[in-house]
Amino acid sequence: MNHTLSPELAQRPKTSHHASELPWWKRTTVYQVYPRSFADTNGDGIGDLRGVIGKLDYLRDLGVETIWLSPFFDSPQADFGYDIRDHFGISSEYGSLDDCHALIEEVHQRGMRVVFDMVLNHTSNEHPWFVESKSSKHNPRRDYYLWRDGRAPGGREPPNNWRSMLGRRGWHYDRTTDQWYWASFLPFQPDLNYRNPEVKEAMLDVVRHWLSMGVDGLRLDIFNALFKDAAFTNNPFSFRPVPSEDNPDGFFQQTRHTIDHPDTFAFARELRAVVDAVPGPPRFLVGEVFGAPHTLRRYCGEDADGLHLVFLFKSMRAPFSGPGVRAMIAEFEREFPEPFFPTYVFGNHDRPRSILRLGNHAGKAKLLATLQLTARGVPFIYYGEEIGMHHHDIPAVHGLDPIATHFRFVPDWVARRLRRSGILLNRDESRLPMQWHHGPHGGFTHHASSPWLASHPNSAEVNVAAQENDPHSILSCYRQLLAMRNRSLALQAGSLELLSPAGVPLAVVAYRRRHGEGERAEVAEVFLNFSSREARVELPALPDRTVFSTLRGAMDPSESRISLRAFEGVVVCQG
Ligand code: GLC
Numbered sequence: 210m211n212h213t214l215s216p217e218l219a220q221r222p223k224t225s226h227h228a229s230e231l232p233w234w235k236r237t238t239v240y241q242v243y244p245r246s247f248a249d250t251n252g253d254g255i256g257d258l259r260g261v262i263g264k265l266d267y268l269r270d271l272g273v274e275t276i277w278l279s280p281f282f283d284s285p286q287a288d289f290g291y292d293i294r295d296h297f298g299i300s301s302e303y304g305s306l307d308d309c310h311a312l313i314e315e316v317h318q319r320g321m322r323v324v325f326d327m328v329l330n331h332t333s334n335e336h337p338w339f340v341e342s343k344s345s346k347h348n349p350r351r352d353y354y355l356w357r358d359g360r361a362p363g364g365r366e367p368p369n370n371w372r373s374m375l376g377r378r379g380w381h382y383d384r385t386t387d388q389w390y391w392a393s394f395l396p397f398q399p400d401l402n403y404r405n406p407e408v409k410e411a412m413l414d415v416v417r418h419w420l421s422m423g424v425d426g427l428r429l430d431i432f433n434a435l436f437k438d439a440a441f442t443n444n445p446f447s448f449r450p451v452p453s454e455d456n457p458d459g460f461f462q463q464t465r466h467t468i469d470h471p472d473t474f475a476f477a478r479e480l481r482a483v484v485d486a487v488p489g490p491p492r493f494l495v496g497e498v499f500g501a502p503h504t505l506r507r508y509c510g511e512d513a514d515g516l517h518l519v520f521l522f523k524s525m526r527a528p529f530s531g532p533g534v535r536a537m538i539a540e541f542e543r544e545f546p547e548p549f550f551p552t553y554v555f556g557n558h559d560r561p562r563s564i565l566r567l568g569n570h571a572g573k574a575k576l577l578a579t580l581q582l583t584a585r586g587v588p589f590i591y592y593g594e595e596i597g598m599h600h601h602d603i604p605a606v607h608g609l610d611p612i613a614t615h616f617r618f619v620p621d622w623v624a625r626r627l628r629r630s631g632i633l634l635n636r637d638e639s640r641l642p643m644q645w646h647h648g649p650h651g652g653f654t655h656h657a658s659s660p661w662l663a664s665h666p667n668s669a670e671v672n673v674a675a676q677e678n679d680p681h682s683i684l685s686c687y688r689q690l691l692a693m694r695n696r697s698l699a700l701q702a703g704s705l706e707l708l709s710p711a712g713v714p715l716a717v718v719a720y721r722r723r724h725g726e727g728e729r730a731e732v733a734e735v736f737l738n739f740s741s742r743e744a745r746v747e748l749p750a751l752p753d754r755t756v757f758s759t760l761r762g763a764m765d766p767s768e769s770r771i772s773l774r775a776f777e778g779v780v781v782c783q784g
Pocket residue numbers: 288291292328394430431497558559
């Protein structure tokens with residue numbers, strides 16, 4: 210066997226009697242496309258929907274099933290699409306409605322699925338609703354957003370002490386009506402008022418609209434901020450300066466009245482019922498929520514009748530060590546037992562690229578990919594991760610990202626320190642154009658164009674073309690792992706049991722995946738060496754065995770004892 214991709218390896222997850230009982234969204238693999246940075250077809254330097262369509266064969270051959278696209282709806286692009294002006298229209302720089310329908314169709318033709326990004330929490334300040342809302346206190350849309358009087362003296366102080374998710378004041382004064390509006394994120398993203406039934410219905414209609422166009426699922430932007438305390442009670446004091454993956458409190462205040470409101474948990478179930486009622490195949494919802502897995506599970510509903518999945522961003526920060534990873538897996542398993550399901554996510558358009566904290570070490574990136582693609586959970590791969598695209602340091606003063614502008618007073622050395630703890634002030638750094646080949650701009654756009662963000666200086670070396678036929682590349686490793694996963698029900702949806710084989714150092718994480726019972730059970734075992742020291746392990750004797758190593762590729766299936774090399778991952782599975 211060699212490493213290059215054969216058509217069988219790229220096959221979709223297999224369907225069998227067992228498999229058909231499992232909802233597809235538990236067995237799927239998700240790849241996040243940031244459309245602005247993926248592929249530009251008309252030479253304006255901005256990635257577009259036609260560009261995504263042109264790369265669907267690449268994604269199919271990579272072996273991923275579901276594509277999640279960051280928003281491309283009509284927007285002033287102040288937050289590159291996370292500020293929507295018209296939920297039913299497509300931003301002209303990304304294409305047309307026809308392109309959007311073509312995309313959905315082309316994805317489905319390849320047996321793949323597509324997930325759109327729903328920004329329910331807020332709109333752009335240019336959305337006609339907000340323009341009307343702001344025009345007068347008596348406008349019928351006034352109550353679509355959260356407006357309050359300022360505190361005395363003379364209303365000059367914001368209505369209460371709430372801070373935005375970014376840590377600065379979340380209330381913004383508007384002169385027209387001498388009141389303040391609330392924005393959980395940036396000032397040009399006013400929060401909708403979900404306590405107004407008209408707003409809720411209107412937004413549920415947006416959801417119904419896109420799902421009935423054939424979209425297979427939705428990623429829900431800052432879902433945890435949807436409902437706020439109805440009485441606008443001040444948030445209590447906290448000693449925490451910055452939020453962490455486990456706790457959204459920070460900036461010296463608790464988020465009790467602004468984040469994870471009980472009404473938001475209840476709304477998750479309401480939304481699920483709406484989604485389930487849309488005719489057609491089952492769809493899924495994945496929530497962007499922040500905090501400890503124990504809290505986040507609540508978004509999935511006590512009876513698993515809420516969001517299907519939530520991002521477990523803790524996976525981005527788990528220490529790169531045997532004990533650290535083992536503890537993370539144990540926690541996810543404890544908090545998300547069947548019928549719940551964890552997620553593994555190492556990067557996205559808001560966070561430093563995952564390879565940065567690995568010191569750009571290709572072997573470590575392959576090890577992490579092995580964890581992501583073989584543990585029990587839905588993997589979310591951020592574009593470029595499959596080729597080990599590097600992070601790029603861009604000083605905030607050059608940042609196009611509105612967060613960089615919002616925090617332009619923060620010195621670069623502080624920004625770099627925050628980045629080390631996973632907080633990115635200039636998100637341009639992880640949104641660079643996808644690197645396709647060694648040509649100008651990494652093949653992202655036409656020769657003569659200039660991309661909206663300059664390509665990474667290493668695009669001539671780190672790119673898809675350079676890795677495609679290299680059996681030892683990161684890309685080949687992803688393809689092999691995905692192909693294995695797509696053949697193995699145990700890897701897709703089996704139970705996970707952490708193993709502690711005698712004599713194996715703690716730096717090695719080992720687990721067994723099992724699908725089905727007794728004789729007919731299908732099993733896979735995974736060994737991940739998180740240290741630079743070799744470690745001997747005993748491979749399980751499984752019938753019809755395939756053995757794959759991140760450093761050696763396909764191995765002799767009769768090997769029984771091997772010495773794991775530094776940062777090597779080995780997967781043994783049936784079939
Ligand atoms: C989410 C998005 C981020 C966006 C913000 C406001 O965190 O991932 O990119 O800026 O919400 O919509």
